[in-house]
Amino acid sequence: MAVAAAAAAGPVFWRRLLGLLPGRPGLAALLGRLSDRLGRNRDRQRRRSPWLLLAPLLSPAVPQVTSPPCCLCPEGVHRFQWIRNLVPEFGVSSSHVRVLSSPAEFFELMKVDCLESTLEKSLQAKFPSNLKVSILLDFTRGSRGRKNSRTMLLPLLRRFPEQVRVSLFHTPHLRGLLRLLIPERFNETIGLQHIKVYLFDNSVILSGANLSDSYFTNRQDRYVFLQDCAEIADFFTELVDAVGDVSLQLQGDDTVQVVDGMVHPYKGDRAEYCKAANKRVMDVINSARTRQQMLHAQTFHSNSLLTQEDAAAAGDRRPAPDTWIYPLIQMKPFEIHIDEIVTETLLTEAERGAKVYLTTGYFNLTQAYMDLVLGTRAEYQILLASPEVNGFFGAKGVAGAIPAAYVHIERQFYSEVCSLGQQERVQLQEYWRRGWTFHAKGLWLYLAGSSLPCLTLIGSPNFGYRSVHRDLEAQIAIVTENQALQQQLHQEQEQLYLRSGVVSSATFEQPSRQVKLWVKMVTPLIKNFF
Numbered sequence: 095m096a097v098a099a100a101a102a103a104g105p106v107f108w109r110r111l112l113g114l115l116p117g118r119p120g121l122a123a124l125l126g127r128l129s130d131r132l133g134r135n136r137d138r139q140r141r142r143s144p145w146l147l148l149a150p151l152l153s154p155a156v157p158q159v160t161s162p163p164c165c166l167c168p169e170g171v172h173r174f175q176w177i178r179n180l181v182p183e184f185g186v187s188s189s190h191v192r193v194l195s196s197p198a199e200f201f202e203l204m205k206v207d208c209l210e211s212t213l214e215k216s217l218q219a220k221f222p223s224n225l226k227v228s229i230l231l232d233f234t235r236g237s238r239g240r241k242n243s244r245t246m247l248l249p250l251l252r253r254f255p256e257q258v259r260v261s262l263f264h265t266p267h268l269r270g271l272l273r274l275l276i277p278e279r280f281n282e283t284i285g286l287q288h289i290k291v292y293l294f295d296n297s298v299i300l301s302g303a304n305l306s307d308s309y310f311t312n313r314q315d316r317y318v319f320l321q322d323c324a325e326i327a328d329f330f331t332e333l334v335d336a337v338g339d340v341s342l343q344l345q346g347d348d349t350v351q352v353v354d355g356m357v358h359p360y361k362g363d364r365a366e367y368c369k370a371a372n373k374r375v376m377d378v379i380n381s382a383r384t385r386q387q388m389l390h391a392q393t394f395h396s397n398s399l400l401t402q403e404d405a406a407a408a409g410d411r412r413p414a415p416d417t418w419i420y421p422l423i424q425m426k427p428f429e430i431h432i433d434e435i436v437t438e439t440l441l442t443e444a445e446r447g448a449k450v451y452l453t454t455g456y457f458n459l460t461q462a463y464m465d466l467v468l469g470t471r472a473e474y475q476i477l478l479a480s481p482e483v484n485g486f487f488g489a490k491g492v493a494g495a496i497p498a499a500y501v502h503i504e505r506q507f508y509s510e511v512c513s514l515g516q517q518e519r520v521q522l523q524e525y526w527r528r529g530w531t532f533h534a535k536g537l538w539l540y541l542a543g544s545s546l547p548c549l550t551l552i553g554s555p556n557f558g559y560r561s562v563h564r565d566l567e568a569q570i571a572i573v574t575e576n577q578a579l580q581q582q583l584h585q586e587q588e589q590l591y592l593r594s595g596v597v598s599s600a601t602f603e604q605p606s607r608q609v610k611l612w613v614k615m616v617t618p619l620i621k622n623f624f
Contacts (some may be wrong), residue, residue, distance in 0.1 A: 162365030185415030261338035444472035
């Protein structure tokens with residue numbers, strides 16, 4: 095009776111508290127955890143307090159759909175259609191979506207004719223060529239060392255100045271004395287252009303992979319190929335152009351310039367620069383969203399709605415969409431946090447019986463994400479890198495201690511899981527493969543009672559502080575009703591998890607998991623920078 099009364103009164107109390115504390119999505123589970131600790135002595139058998147189940151009430155509400163579900167739209171998509179209130183929704187056929195599983199597949203797909211020879215042919219063509227090459231890199235990472243991305247691209251830029259554009263994004267937070275004092279490589283911790291999107295005409299590859307050698311050989315990541323998806327390609331082209339416009343432009347003499355009329359990212363006024371950048375990027379998102387809404391209305395709500403046979407006779411042979419793509423952008427320096435909102439909402443709304451497979455090469459979840467994992471009801475299997483496959487393993491100097499810092503963060507989280515008695519619901523697994531490193535990130539969502547995922551997130555974010563607060567990130571949410579594509583996503587998940595071992599208390603007793611005292615002391619001070 096007492097428990098029932100508490101559960102009945104609880105929602106009113108929590109919702110009142112929510113009204114007093116807007117914009118605190120991670121606070122819900124934190125309060126749940128505190129109440130859990132207070133009530134643990136009275137609930138030792140179950141090890142979980144019923145108050146913890148009220149945690150989602152303080153988490154972000156699902157953004158409301160502006161119009162009621164329509165009987166003309168394909169059925170089954172309404173569970174996630176709230177995402178289209180934030181970003182454009184692209185309906186495609188699953189036959190245009192291909193999930194890659196290995197660096198070798200990624201390399202084969204990326205292996206196109208030599209860019210220089212292609213540009214040369216375009217100059218020799220009888221008719222004017224509209225071939226354009228746009229490259230967006232991070233300024234600090236692209237300028238590191240004597241031989242770097244800038245020096246590699248300069249010959250191409252000098253030879254084809256009218257067709258090649260190289261933009262170098264410089265975070266507005268690295269400026270003044272800070273910029274002068276922080277050495278190379280360490281200056282990248284302040285903020286990066288971290289988006290990994292590769293565009294070829296009407297096709298797009300979204301990934302977390304860079305284009306250095308290891309990503310084509312022995313560095314495991316995730317990759318999805320969207321073939322002949324013109325609207326999606328247009329969106330990401332416009333996004334790259336927008337970020338390029340607020341970036342520094344590489345010149346043939348290896349200097350950089352700002353675009354005419356744009357505020358300088360580290361010499362100009364920071365607030366003014368960020369405001370201009372926000373407008374430039376949000377204009378792309380909002381205009382694409384408007385276009386897609388109009389296309390949706392024409393497709394499903396027009397008075398002259400054509401049947402599939404009529405459309406085929408008219409020359410439109412595109413199959414009806416069974417898959418929906420949502421681009422999720424995170425650029426906190428510009429006050430754009432769409433990916434954060436969507437991710438938190440997905441974690442909040444995952445119901446009891448649902449399974450979430452979440453993976454990151456750098457396990458350093460934000461407090462909000464951590465609280466939601468511990469405070470909501472779905473089952474979680476979190477895949478992370480063992481120290482030996484961490485990209486910093488064996489690095490010289492201070493960087494060599496980074497894998498140990500991740501072990502320390504992992505152990506703290508595992509201890510929290512155990513203290514709440516949630517080992518059955520939240521499970522950690524470590525990826526290991528001899529001679530390889532691990533860089534995969536994203537999640538797969540399996541609804542309750544389903545053996546196949548209906549949604550995945552794939553792209554550049556790592557779910558950590560840097561991804562949310564410092565870097566420019568982009569990923570896509572893929573929602574599909576097609577069983578063949580669901581099977582592709584399931585096989586991708588299984589292949590990654592098959593190379594992992596379950597984390598237990600014994601894991602941290604291994605010699606390779608012993609963390610030095612100075613690393614434990616320093617980690618809380620620097621964890622927001624890696």
